[in-house]
Amino acid sequence: MDDYRHRKELFVSNLNGTTLSDTGSILLNGCATYFLCQLVKVNIAKSSFLNFLLENSIIIIPSLFVCTLLSSFNYLFLIILWSLCFLIYFTQKASKIKPIQTNNKSYSSTIELFRGQILIATCLCILAVDFPIFPRRYAKTENYGYSLMDKGVGLFALAHGIVSAEARNKQTSLKDLLLENLILFLLGLIRLISIKYFSYVEHVSEYGLDIFLLANVLTGIVNLNINTIDTSDFTSFMIILLYMFTVSTFTYFCPSIIKLILKYLKLSKK
Secondary structure (H helix, E strand, O other), rough: OHHHHHHHHHHHOOEEEEOOOHHHHHHHHHHHHHHHHHHHHOOOOOOOOOHHHHHHHHHHHHHHHHHHOOOHHHHHHHHHHHHHHHHHHHHOOOHHHHOOOOOOOOOHHHHHHHHHHHHHHHHHHHOOOOOOOOOOOOOOOOOEEOOOHHHHHHHHHHHOOOOOOOOOOOOOOHHHHHHHHHHHHHHHHHHHOOOOOOOOOHHHHHHHHOOOOOOHHHHHHHHHHHOOOOOHHHHHHHHHHHHHHHHHHHHHHHHHHHHHHHHHHHHHHO
16 A cells, blocks of 8 residues: 555646647647637537537547547647638638527636536546556646646636636625535535545645635635625735634644544444
């Protein structure tokens, strides 16, 4: 078990990522697959099974290959995809290409595309990163550098932020805050106890510390009481200090609490 843990830690350690253009080409490939899919399925109903097959064949599968087997040819893949897009676009009759129509004024196809592509890339990377088929240059970097998963972390936070209640200037109640965080708290707690109980590898640069919920809960509580959009620099600075203090306190007491829970589980198992 110790040998496995050591090899696993080496597998995720000392990673410096890749170039900015390399990771950027992956994201542009995602845009190209979506554009190509919209051009191909012009007269296909969105709820049909054929639409499901086309979206998986044109969006999901190419995105999977460009992150794994075809990662060395992502620039060539990018050129081919965009060439197909422009070829179909300029040869297709303009009357066949219809923009997305909706009665929902808050709907944005750009935001939908952005969030969809980020979720697809996140799922593919998380599922593939533990296998050798996933290039190490795309895994999270140790200290500095560019990687696909590093960009994914930032873009995932951005994708959540642009549709959050705060971004839409929507007031959040305490009840809504508790409901939003309950499932996240339970999943995070189960994951945390499982990792400790089964002695799974915990590499700090890959998984971070056990503070999976603090940022979300604290920002929610702050937004309940303070108008963060028009707040002063001093208030912002004090919020940051409060967050740092809470994280430090949590990380100091958390190991002792986890040990007590694990001790109880082991005793109950016997």
